[in-house]
Amino acid sequence: MVSTDWKTDLRQRGYRLTPQRQLVLEAVDALEHATPDDILCEVRRTASGVNISTVYRTLELLEELGLVSHAHLGHGAPTYHLADRHHHIHLVCRDCSDVIEADLSVVADFTEKLRADFGFETDMKHFAIFGRCADCAAAKAATDGAVGRAGGGTAGAGANTPAKDASAKS
Numbered sequence: 001m002v003s004t005d006w007k008t009d010l011r012q013r014g015y016r017l018t019p020q021r022q023l024v025l026e027a028v029d030a031l032e033h034a035t036p037d038d039i040l041c042e043v044r045r046t047a048s049g050v051n052i053s054t055v056y057r058t059l060e061l062l063e064e065l066g067l068v069s070h071a072h073l074g075h076g077a078p079t080y081h082l083a084d085r086h087h088h089i090h091l092v093c094r095d096c097s098d099v100i101e102a103d104l105s106v107v108a109d110f111t112e113k114l115r116a117d118f119g120f121e122t123d124m125k126h127f128a129i130f131g132r133c134a135d136c137a138a139a140k141a142a143t144d145g146a147v148g149r150a151g152g153g154t155a156g157a158g159a160n161t162p163a164k165d166a167s168a169k170s
Contacts, residue, residue, distance in 0.1 A: 005084070006067065013065055023047055024058040028068055028080050033090070033099045035077040071126045073099055089124050093133035095140070100133065 006025050007017045015021075020043075027042035028034060034042070040055045059080055062068040070078040073092050079099075089107055091100040104111075104124055114120040132140065 033079040033081050035079055069125050073128050090128040092128050092130050093136055094130055095136035098133050
């Protein structure tokens with residue numbers, strides 16, 4: 001669905017809401033966190049003639065105008081989302097690649113510490129923290145527990161054993 005705010009925002013800056021811009025904005029809105037390739041696939045559902053360079057140029061312009069924002073959520077191309085949504089950080093699961101949006105208040109103490117200790121002003125719009133989501137953490141814990149109960153242990157379970165053996169011999 002096209003937002004009349006997009007038309008207004010573009011017109012106020014001397015631009016028109018062209019069909020390509022509208023399709024890119026709609027794709028970014030629908031996909032939430034999408035790479036240019038993802039956006040192209042979505043746009044091509046409606047307009048098969050649009051190419052990747054059009055998507056990149058459009059995203060670049062829309063970001064300059066403050067309508068979209070990007071973040072680097074891992075290897076590869078940046079992901080884009082609408083800039084009018086609340087500012088947030090990205091929590092990226094390394095196992096399932098899920099992206100969770102967390103309010104900036106989560107890192108408020110961290111950003112204040114950077115400002116106080118280093119005079120560093122942060123731009124958290126592009127910030128991503130990598131780890132494991134709750135579902136994947138639970139699945140890993142269940143798997144690790146099952147392996148431990150089966151007597152196989154985990155990959156790091158015996159890491160300290162040689163040191164214990166060496167100290168016992170001394």
